Amino acid sequence: MKVMMSACLAGENCKYSGGNNLNERILRRFSEDEIICVCPEVLGGLPTPRVPSEIRDGKVVNREGKSVDREFRLGAQKVLEIAQREQPDLIVLMSRSPSCGVKERYDGTFTGKRVPGMGVTSQLLSEHGFRVVDAEDV
Numbered sequence: 001m002k003v004m005m006s007a008c009l010a011g012e013n014c015k016y017s018g019g020n021n022l023n024e025r026i027l028r029r030f031s032e033d034e035i036i037c038v039c040p041e042v043l044g045g046l047p048t049p050r051v052p053s054e055i056r057d058g059k060v061v062n063r064e065g066k067s068v069d070r071e072f073r074l075g076a077q078k079v080l081e082i083a084q085r086e087q088p089d090l091i092v093l094m095s096r097s098p099s100c101g102v103k104e105r106y107d108g109t110f111t112g113k114r115v116p117g118m119g120v121t122s123q124l125l126s127e128h129g130f131r132v133v134d135a136e137d138v
């Protein structure tokens with residue numbers, strides 16, 4: 001099986017903080033499979049570390065109030081192109097990220113409040129028929 005995955009889940013230090021979200025359980029689960037790691041925010045040209053962002057009224061803004069919507073959508077488009085080329089059987093994405101979240105995201109107030117909804121990349125992948133799964137549900 002071919003599995004596309006949020007790169008931070010595989011231990012890449014691409015998280016906004018400069019760290020990762022290494023998930024040994026997920027790596028063990030797919031240890032026999034081909035893994036393709038992607039980080040849409042890095043692919044969209046954002047630096048690591050970076051100011052954290054959330055989706056507010058359908059647009060992505062960072063905690064300083066600057067729009068990073070263009071970078072997030074560019075990164076999502078690049079991930080979609082990789083998925084269209086590689087045709088993964090499954091895409092596993094990091095929970096609650098404004099790019100990768102599948103079930104929930106933060107509400108745009110930077111107060112830790114969660115709302116139902118997808119990140120920019122997961123939404124685009126899902127709209128194009130790819131099977132996206134939240135890391136929590138693997």
Ligand code: SF4
Pocket residue numbers: 006007008009014015016038039040041042094097099100
């Ligand atoms: S954009 Fe996705 S892959 Fe990149 S650090 Fe955030 S959750 Fe991980």
